[in-house]
Amino acid sequence: MSTESTNLETIAIHGSMKDNPSPNEPVVPGIELSTIYEHRTDGIREEDWKYTRAGNPNRSQLEKVLASLEGGDNAAAFSSGVAAITSVFQAMNSGSHILVPDDVYFGTRMLVLDFAERWGLEVDFVDMTNPSTVEQALKANTAMIWVETPSNPLLQITDVAKMCTLAKKHGAIVAVDNTWPTPFNMQPFGLGADVVIHSTTKYLGGHSDILGGAVIVKQNEELFQKIRKIQITQGAVPSSFDSWLLARSIRSFPLRMRVHNENAGKMAAFLNEHPKVREVFYPGLESHPGHEIAKAQMSGFGGMISFLIEGDEADALKIVHGTKIVTAATSLGGIESIWEHRRSTEGERSVAPKDLIRFSVGLEHIDDLIADVEQALDK
Numbered sequence: 001m002s003t004e005s006t007n008l009e010t011i012a013i014h015g016s017m018k019d020n021p022s023p024n025e026p027v028v029p030g031i032e033l034s035t036i037y038e039h040r041t042d043g044i045r046e047e048d049w050k051y052t053r054a055g056n057p058n059r060s061q062l063e064k065v066l067a068s069l070e071g072g073d074n075a076a077a078f079s080s081g082v083a084a085i086t087s088v089f090q091a092m093n094s095g096s097h098i099l100v101p102d103d104v105y106f107g108t109r110m111l112v113l114d115f116a117e118r119w120g121l122e123v124d125f126v127d128m129t130n131p132s133t134v135e136q137a138l139k140a141n142t143a144m145i146w147v148e149t150p151s152n153p154l155l156q157i158t159d160v161a162k163m164c165t166l167a168k169k170h171g172a173i174v175a176v177d178n179t180w181p182t183p184f185n186m187q188p189f190g191l192g193a194d195v196v197i198h199s200t201t202k203y204l205g206g207h208s209d210i211l212g213g214a215v216i217v218k219q220n221e222e223l224f225q226k227i228r229k230i231q232i233t234q235g236a237v238p239s240s241f242d243s244w245l246l247a248r249s250i251r252s253f254p255l256r257m258r259v260h261n262e263n264a265g266k267m268a269a270f271l272n273e274h275p276k277v278r279e280v281f282y283p284g285l286e287s288h289p290g291h292e293i294a295k296a297q298m299s300g301f302g303g304m305i306s307f308l309i310e311g312d313e314a315d316a317l318k319i320v321h322g323t324k325i326v327t328a329a330t331s332l333g334g335i336e337s338i339w340e341h342r343r344s345t346e347g348e349r350s351v352a353p354k355d356l357i358r359f360s361v362g363l364e365h366i367d368d369l370i371a372d373v374e375q376a377l378d379k
């Protein structure tokens, strides 16, 4: 069934089901594992499935629902979030200048530091909480502003609409890594963005058992064709099984997000009052410097919190290993609560504060979560 609805709960469930099923068809699409398709006797048509790397029904269903959730025109699914990010950087002409936030997902930073120059791209890291800093950093050859808000790991807020206005005046595009807010909490195309990127490994997958990524484009067919070409010819595509599993997970994603928002809001308020906690970074707190902008561009503040503790690295590590329900692990967006000492995870090149704990608040009962965190902090 395809849907005309603009409500995420309906799109998420019906946006990847079969179009116009014939009578007595299965309601839920199956997994098509064949990598090859029989040729027609009267010749291969453009729209025919041919070979699974170029396209298959499961990936196509997934791409359709991803585009609908973001209100975009087209989506390309990738085998990981970083493969999706890579495709957007590689779609830029060599000689282009790109602005990236100075607080950005570690993998994006590594990609830029290790590969941008080799791809002929010039990249500057800037403080994107301040539009005038961004304006001053624009150059004649600036082709893209890369936005991540709330940023990782400091949950800084960037005004997406302001970045889009600046970029448009300059003939550049705005790409938003919408992994953390998700389309449930923020709709970048409505704010003027040109491209949305996801690590679907996180909230869209939601169960810490699928690796995936996506690029969604609105009103820029030329850019989308470049992304599509990179997806198919470089081949970092998800398997049919992963595409099927992700489409399945997406059907419950809007409902999961409600509880992530609610639990993280309560957890942030608890941490904010705790004497062992020095500072909490959560855009839902009124004390957060980006709260007003976040409130204007997001409909919920998400499930991620970072906080600084009173103490050093050893104290932070003791706290993250002192819980019974919250697991010490990296990544985010799963139904289970996990947290980590971010600097240890990122390693030598990390710029994360030494006393920072990054918390992905899950869907367990909030009373159990707060009791678990409290006993770990009080130990």
Ligand SMILES: *Cc1c(COP(=O)(O)O)cnc(C)c1O
Pocket: 080, 081, 082, 083, 105, 107, 148, 152, 177, 179, 180, 198, 199, 200, 201, 202, 211, 212, 213
């Ligand atoms: C995890 C993450 C990525 C990378 O995604 P992978 O699926 O791990 O490759 C990119 N951006 C953000 C904001 C992330 O949290």
